[in-house]
Amino acid sequence: MRGRVARKAFALGSAGLIVLALAGCSQSTPEEEASQTNLKIVEKVQIDEQGAEVAASEGAAPADPAGDGNATCPPVSIAMAGALNGPDAALGINIKNGVQLAIDKHNAANPGCQVQLKPFDTEGDPQKATAIAPQIVDDQYTIGLVGPAFSGETKATGGVFDQAGLVATTASATNVTLSENGWKTFFRGLANDGVQGPAVANYLKNTLGHQKVCVVDDSTDYGLGLSQAVRDTLGPVADSACNISVKKGDKDFSAAVTQIKGAAPDSVFFGGYYAEAAPLVQQLRDGGFEGTFASADGTKDPEFVKQAGESSKGAVLACPCGPATGSFAEEYQQKFGQEAGTYSAEGYDLGTILVKGIDSGAITRPALLDFVRNYDGQGVARKYQWTPEGELTTTLIWIYDVQ
Numbered sequence: 001m002r003g004r005v006a007r008k009a010f011a012l013g014s015a016g017l018i019v020l021a022l023a024g025c026s027q028s029t030p031e032e033e034a035s036q037t038n039l040k041i042v043e044k045v046q047i048d049e050q051g052a053e054v055a056a057s058e059g060a061a062p063a064d065p066a067g068d069g070n071a072t073c074p075p076v077s078i079a080m081a082g083a084l085n086g087p088d089a090a091l092g093i094n095i096k097n098g099v100q101l102a103i104d105k106h107n108a109a110n111p112g113c114q115v116q117l118k119p120f121d122t123e124g125d126p127q128k129a130t131a132i133a134p135q136i137v138d139d140q141y142t143i144g145l146v147g148p149a150f151s152g153e154t155k156a157t158g159g160v161f162d163q164a165g166l167v168a169t170t171a172s173a174t175n176v177t178l179s180e181n182g183w184k185t186f187f188r189g190l191a192n193d194g195v196q197g198p199a200v201a202n203y204l205k206n207t208l209g210h211q212k213v214c215v216v217d218d219s220t221d222y223g224l225g226l227s228q229a230v231r232d233t234l235g236p237v238a239d240s241a242c243n244i245s246v247k248k249g250d251k252d253f254s255a256a257v258t259q260i261k262g263a264a265p266d267s268v269f270f271g272g273y274y275a276e277a278a279p280l281v282q283q284l285r286d287g288g289f290e291g292t293f294a295s296a297d298g299t300k301d302p303e304f305v306k307q308a309g310e311s312s313k314g315a316v317l318a319c320p321c322g323p324a325t326g327s328f329a330e331e332y333q334q335k336f337g338q339e340a341g342t343y344s345a346e347g348y349d350l351g352t353i354l355v356k357g358i359d360s361g362a363i364t365r366p367a368l369l370d371f372v373r374n375y376d377g378q379g380v381a382r383k384y385q386w387t388p389e390g391e392l393t394t395t396l397i398w399i400y401d402v403q
Contacts, residue, residue: 051202082149098347191395197229218272227271322381349379
């Protein structure tokens, strides 16, 4: 992904104003609806690739970034790269905040080892990420990276980080092909769309019993890859009469709404981000569509509910991201004044892994890369252990509902 200033302020910021100005097809503005809704995204069930429920494991306690408090290290830094401004900024900010919490906890407990977080704003744009990547690798103090956040920007920069030997852990980029480039420094901190796509498709088809689904993608690397995995898994249930591609940045979906209404599907699956999902579902509801609106991790953020308002009610959202629980959820709320969002737990876990590596003495790029490559431990969101290609050895998907 993916493919992402506090969220309460952001709801009335640039993305909200863009939707307000441009979503002329809807009968009410997103902010008018949002002011009237108390809807929330709530975790429902954990599923496997067949869409079947899997009981959440009661695993070991998650790793603590504070460690034993006796760490010593020279000045080192961890970079974070992702959208911190722009229409998808909430997703990037969630990650940055998670990493920041892990580093702050570490630094408070370890006066002899102070790690700096250096955030880089890509706005989720591959071209901007390409310009930023050299700045990250040219900083001799930076020995690890959480990011990039979205699949397109990860695809555009992975070779740069690989050549520099800089471990690049993504909390959110889910395009399947990212682990197929031969990069030795790429580590994905969640399931990819080869798992997420079939899982949500089978959930719609097998668990919910839907017999006709319209699949819409946003033409990005993330949206195309995810939607294709959904279409392939749905087979004939994916109605070819409403196989639709829109563009990132679109706000008028009238043509797609007309096509979907003509097909009269049980559900619509959208592969893309919340900035487009919100006006799309609003226009679908205003146009009379009463079926299920489904999407995935790019949409699973409170901004989707804020911007879509009551139109988001009943939406089914898949995500390889785990819900925030326990002390992590409490500490995040206390520090940032808001609930942990999509990828916050992944950002925290990946930040924790990197500082644990630093505490172990891995204070160079080759040493930290080796530490991550051989890591095996429990986090807040899941267990983390990677294959040689940088994929997790165990992957499950969560289904969330808007209610």
